[in-house]
Amino acid sequence: MTVMHNHESVLADGAVFFIFGATGDLARRKLFPAIYSLYREGKLGERFAVIGLARRPRTQEQFREDVRASIDEFCRYDVQKDEDWGSFAKHFEYKPLDINNVDGFRELKEQTEHIEREFGIPGNRLFYLALAPDLFGSVSYNLRDGGLLDGTGWHRLVIEKPFGYDLPSAQKLNHELSGVFKEEEIYRIDHYLGKEMVQNIEVLRFANAFFEPLWNNKHIANIQISLAETVGVEERGGYYDQAGALRDMAQNHMLQMLTMIAMEPPSRLHPEDIRDEKVKVLRSLRQYRSMDEVHRNVVRGQYSAGVLNGKSLPGYREEEKVNPASVTETYFGARVFVDNFRWAGVPFYIRTGKRLPVKTTEVVVEFKSMPTNVYLGQKHNLEPNLLVIRVNPMEGIYVRINGKKPGSEGGIQPLAMDFCQSNMVGINTPEAYERLIFDAARGDSTYFTRWDEVASAWSFVDLIAEVWGESDKDLQLYPAGSWGPKQADELLEQDGFHWWPVNGQDESEVVWAK
Numbered sequence: 167m168t169v170m171h172n173h174e175s176v177l178a179d180g181a182v183f184f185i186f187g188a189t190g191d192l193a194r195r196k197l198f199p200a201i202y203s204l205y206r207e208g209k210l211g212e213r214f215a216v217i218g219l220a221r222r223p224r225t226q227e228q229f230r231e232d233v234r235a236s237i238d239e240f241c242r243y244d245v246q247k248d249e250d251w252g253s254f255a256k257h258f259e260y261k262p263l264d265i266n267n268v269d270g271f272r273e274l275k276e277q278t279e280h281i282e283r284e285f286g287i288p289g290n291r292l293f294y295l296a297l298a299p300d301l302f303g304s305v306s307y308n309l310r311d312g313g314l315l316d317g318t319g320w321h322r323l324v325i326e327k328p329f330g331y332d333l334p335s336a337q338k339l340n341h342e343l344s345g346v347f348k349e350e351e352i353y354r355i356d357h358y359l360g361k362e363m364v365q366n367i368e369v370l371r372f373a374n375a376f377f378e379p380l381w382n383n384k385h386i387a388n389i390q391i392s393l394a395e396t397v398g399v400e401e402r403g404g405y406y407d408q409a410g411a412l413r414d415m416a417q418n419h420m421l422q423m424l425t426m427i428a429m430e431p432p433s434r435l436h437p438e439d440i441r442d443e444k445v446k447v448l449r450s451l452r453q454y455r456s457m458d459e460v461h462r463n464v465v466r467g468q469y470s471a472g473v474l475n476g477k478s479l480p481g482y483r484e485e486e487k488v489n490p491a492s493v494t495e496t497y498f499g500a501r502v503f504v505d506n507f508r509w510a511g512v513p514f515y516i517r518t519g520k521r522l523p524v525k526t527t528e529v530v531v532e533f534k535s536m537p538t539n540v541y542l543g544q545k546h547n548l549e550p551n552l553l554v555i556r557v558n559p560m561e562g563i564y565v566r567i568n569g570k571k572p573g574s575e576g577g578i579q580p581l582a583m584d585f586c587q588s589n590m591v592g593i594n595t596p597e598a599y600e601r602l603i604f605d606a607a608r609g610d611s612t613y614f615t616r617w618d619e620v621a622s623a624w625s626f627v628d629l630i631a632e633v634w635g636e637s638d639k640d641l642q643l644y645p646a647g648s649w650g651p652k653q654a655d656e657l658l659e660q661d662g663f664h665w666w667p668v669n670g671q672d673e674s675e676v677v678w679a680k
């Protein structure tokens with residue numbers, strides 16, 4: 167097997183990874199494949215072990231087979247030879263565990279110490295809770311009471327969203343965790359922060375003379391962030407009907423992307439300095455408190471039956487495990503302001519929805535137009551310059567400028583310079599989870615959310631959720647397969663703007679340089 171060795175980024179002292187929820191979907195789809203990719207790239211070295219934990223009885227062999235099946239199905243690397251598989255699989259162990267029973271944790275401690283001796287790991291332990299958040303508290307207490315946090319190495323807790331349902335429940339959860347772990351030991355995952363192009367936002371902004379001097383309200387007219395999905399709620403109706411798009415996507419992924427776009431340059435490229443700047447953005451968000459403010463700035467939609475890619479689809483209320491009278495939003499759109507000196511007056515339009523026509527995440531930065539009363543502006547209807555950051559599934563950026571139409575007498579046309587990162591690195595771009603697991607194991611918390619960020623994001627979201635309440639006021643139905651309620655278009659039209667087509671679609675007038 168080709169295990170690539172890049173010594174600068176190898177997990178030097180090794181660690182034991184505890185995967186709670188090891189028989190679940192996240193472990194199968196994301197975590198095991200990510201660990202295998204890291205191994206193949208030589209980033210884990212040989213001093214590591216993975217202990218899978220779940221309630222269900224599984225033998226060692228069955229567990230290793232599950233891991234192999236998950237890698238065969240979801241990993242970007244193939245397992246080629248059986249002996250290669252053997253050298254990887256020997257790092258995996260399974261233990262059935264009742265997470266409410268501390269005795270099981272005591273046994274786990276013994277088992278761990280044995281494994282650590284076997285692989286020469288000096289007590290570094292990473293606890294990954296791929297579990298429902300209401301179990302985080304018990305697991306943390308039992309890790310402590312079972313003795314797993316004693317000893318010499320480092321201990322880190324990695325947890326998945328949702329971090330609470332609102333600010334009070336998030337505070338309660340945080341209180342439980344902080345009774346056991348220090349803030350710097352808690353790694354809250356927002357998998358959008360693990361995406362290549364989200365991490366690239368900092369580089370584009372701070373490493374380019376083209377952009378940073380213009381990155382403010384003097385030159386930027388508006389910023390549009392779209393997180394569109396074609397999927398409905400799939401088999402997650404039970405969870406989703408309680409959450410909705412505001413809590414499921416906006417509170418975390420969307421606001422996190424917004425902070426990356428809007429933050430001030432950090433004083434150093436250190437995790438705490440970066441997170442200090444991000445939280446300032448969240449604190450500067452204009453909060454919508456009254457019915458009228460929410461009504462004017464926020465759009466709440468739910469999909470009804472419709473057609474997507476020629477397929478008839480049911481409405482949200484007909485989905486499994488969804489209340490047939492549900493008022494949960496599957497679309498959230500808003501005009502948001504960051505009330506600080508850099509962004510005063512610049513609208514950020516954000517939208518996310520299920521059952522939209524395409525799966526795409528994109529950020530569009532629309533620059534202010536040239537003056538219309540002088541020179542070319544007098545004669546032509548000049549298009550604004552755009553910087554578009556494509557986050558997924560295609561990764562890349564494009565910049566749209568104006569140029570002379572060749573051969574014409576003074577004609578002007580928009581030209582797009584398109585850089586497709588996906589074409590460069592192919593489908594083999596590392597998965598968000600690979601980066602995040604590796605960062606947590608190296609102790610780099612830059613792309614994890616700190617408690618004060620989470621709390622500020624909830625403060626913004628809670629006010630909107632409170633105004634909506636249980637009523638269906640403002641809830642707009644949109645057919646599955648459409649771009650959501652027309653009110654989301656009106657938000658921009660009121661300000662003299664429009665949503666730019668995603669994926670460069672419908673831009674027939676634009677000349678694309680590839």
Ligand code: BG6
Nearest residue numbers: 327357395397414415419527558
């Ligand atoms: C998750 C949400 O956090 O992100 C899902 O709970 C959503 O509802 C998913 O589908 C989208 O992630 P991605 O990486 O596919 O854009």
